[in-house]
Amino acid sequence: xxxxxxxxxxxxTPGKLGEVMVEVRGGSEAFHAYSADNDETIPxxxxxxxxxxxxxxxxxxxxx
Numbered sequence: 001x002x003x004x005x006x007x008x009x010x011x012x013t014p015g016k017l018g019e020v021m022v023e024v025r026g027g028s029e030a031f032h033a034y035s036a037d038n039d040e041t042i043p044x045x046x047x048x049x050x051x052x053x054x055x056x057x058x059x060x061x062x063x064x
Contacts, residue, residue: 001053012042020048020061036062
């Protein structure tokens with residue numbers, strides 16, 4: 001999962017859970033997401049990259 005790219009589908013705000021679609025297994029899957037930068041808001045539509053993964057469906061992301 002680390003280094004996979006995706007797109008934000010639910011705004012990620014500081015300290016709050018958002019949602020991203022990540023390209024895996026030949027398609028895209030939804031994951032709960034937190035921002036790697038605790039002060040950053042990542043709006044819907046932003047491209048992201050996964051920097052940390054917590055099974056089964058939670059990732060930490062940063063904006064590309």
